Amino acid sequence: xxxxxxxxxxxxxxxxxxxxxxxxxxxxxxxxxxxxxxxxxxxxxxxxxxxxxxxxxxxxxxxxxxxxxxxxxxxxxxxxxxxxxxxxxxxxxxxxxxxxxxxxxxxxxxxxxxxxxxxxxxxxxxxxxxxxxxxxxxxxxxxxxxxxxxxxxxxxxxxxxxxxxxxxxxxxxxxxxxxxxxxxxxxxxxxxxxxxxx
Amino acid sequence: xxxxxxxxxxxxxxxxxxxxxxxxxxxxxxxxxxxxxxxxxxxxxxxxxxxxxxxxxxxxxxxxxxxxxxxxxxxxxxxxxxxxxxxxxxxxxxxxxxxxxxxxxxxxxxxxxxxxxxxxxxxxxxxxxxxxxxxxxxxxxxxxxxxxxxxxxxxxxxxxxxxxxxxxxxxxxxxxxxxxxxxxxxxxxxxxxxxxxx
Numbered sequence: 001x002x003x004x005x006x007x008x009x010x011x012x013x014x015x016x017x018x019x020x021x022x023x024x025x026x027x028x029x030x031x032x033x034x035x036x037x038x039x040x041x042x043x044x045x046x047x048x049x050x051x052x053x054x055x056x057x058x059x060x061x062x063x064x065x066x067x068x069x070x071x072x073x074x075x076x077x078x079x080x081x082x083x084x085x086x087x088x089x090x091x092x093x094x095x096x097x098x099x100x101x102x103x104x105x106x107x108x109x110x111x112x113x114x115x116x117x118x119x120x121x122x123x124x125x126x127x128x129x130x131x132x133x134x135x136x137x138x139x140x141x142x143x144x145x146x147x148x149x150x151x152x153x154x155x156x157x158x159x160x161x162x163x164x165x166x167x168x169x170x171x172x173x174x175x176x177x178x179x180x181x182x183x184x185x186x187x188x189x190x191x192x193x194x195x196x197x198x
Numbered sequence: 199x200x201x202x203x204x205x206x207x208x209x210x211x212x213x214x215x216x217x218x219x220x221x222x223x224x225x226x227x228x229x230x231x232x233x234x235x236x237x238x239x240x241x242x243x244x245x246x247x248x249x250x251x252x253x254x255x256x257x258x259x260x261x262x263x264x265x266x267x268x269x270x271x272x273x274x275x276x277x278x279x280x281x282x283x284x285x286x287x288x289x290x291x292x293x294x295x296x297x298x299x300x301x302x303x304x305x306x307x308x309x310x311x312x313x314x315x316x317x318x319x320x321x322x323x324x325x326x327x328x329x330x331x332x333x334x335x336x337x338x339x340x341x342x343x344x345x346x347x348x349x350x351x352x353x354x355x356x357x358x359x360x361x362x363x364x365x366x367x368x369x370x371x372x373x374x375x376x377x378x379x380x381x382x383x384x385x386x387x388x389x390x391x392x393x394x395x396x
Contacts, residue, residue: 012254032271038202076291078382078385079382080382080386081385084219084386098275099246100277106254113349115312115321116314116317116318119314119318119321120317121315123313123317128380141354141357141358141361142354142378143374144354144357144396145350145351145353145354145378145379146379148346148347148353149346149347149350149379149383152343152346152350155342155343155345155346156342156343158341159339159342160339163339175386177343178386178387179386179387179388180340180343180382181343181344181347181383181389182383182386183387184277184278184344185278185347185376185379185380185383186277186380186384186387187276187279188279188282188373188376189376189377189384
């Protein structure tokens with residue numbers, strides 16, 4: 001019987017991701033995961049409801065967390081800037097996931113069911129952000145547009161983080177994606193683009 | 199036996215949407231739909247594979263259509279402007295759907311299964327747009343970001359069209375949403391916003 005191990009959750013996650021990659025998500029079992037991690041089914045159940053939960057643990061909390069971050073942002077900020085501040089704020093919470101995120105992304109890409117689950121998760125985040133932006137004075141239509149774009153910026157920043165794990169400054173990654181988008185959009189709205197950096 | 203009716207598809211769609219609203223999407227049957235439309239099951243099958251297809255007819259073609267519109271856009275346009283031109287181009291095809299779109303939206307909002315289907319449809323459009331933007335020289339990461347934002351702009355424009363059916367100029371609606379977004383993003387990137395219109 002293994003002693004209490006503060007790294008049990010992490011060991012279970014690592015074992016699960018390895019097995020999903022080796023055998024395919026559909027074929028890997030919780031019994032295999034606990035065996036590889038050298039832990040019991042009971043320990044597994046302390047952290048995860050089932051194998052899918054290894055990939056989506058914490059998803060239920062995410063909409064509330066990001067919406068609260070929008071609410072906490074400086075009241076003087078206009079809606080979109082409050083949203084970006086919230087994205088940066090929340091993005092830091094994902095640092096622990098970065099080492100496994102490339103594996104996770106590949107596993108999700110391999111399964112239509114998991115892709116659907118991922119889209120459902122992001123839709124719930126978008127809806128919560130829409131609500132929080134409305135509280136800051138945006139109309140329903142604008143709030144939804146900004147929330148969708150905020151999620152897209154976060155996804156872009158996070159994917160770049162996964163691809164370049166040495167870039168740990170999520171604020172810089174979010175700012176980079178937002179600036180890139182702003183620059184692409186500027187001509188459409190007749191906005192002046194800044195002069196090229198020398 | 200009814201004669202050939204050039205408006206059969208339209209009558210079936212109208213009957214189906216009415217029934218989905220009255221009885222709920224889950225409860226309405228194809229038999230009820232054909233009965234209300236005064237048409238046969240065989241005629242129904244000529245236009246739709248099943249009742250879900252009434253809400254998603256043409257979805258399979260949509261990714262190819264919008265991606266081709268990006269490819270056809272003026273080669274001199276940078277990726278995001280080519281994308282917006284394609285969105286405007288394709289948006290015109292939806293004019294026939296506007297009269298039913300508010301009903302359709304309410305039906306989809308009532309069913310998690312249909313919401314999932316709608317998200318899957320939009321994800322396929324986003325993926326096709328990403329591919330077409332890569333062909334125009336955008337990196338994978340930027341192409342995906344711009345595609346997501348292009349879809350969000352289209353959704354915003356289309357929702358406003360549904361809410362104000364008298365605004366039939368989809369180009370103006372797309373431009374309005376894009377400009378709104380550009381203006382929200384501008385301060386993040388240090389871009390100058392244009393002076394307020396007098």
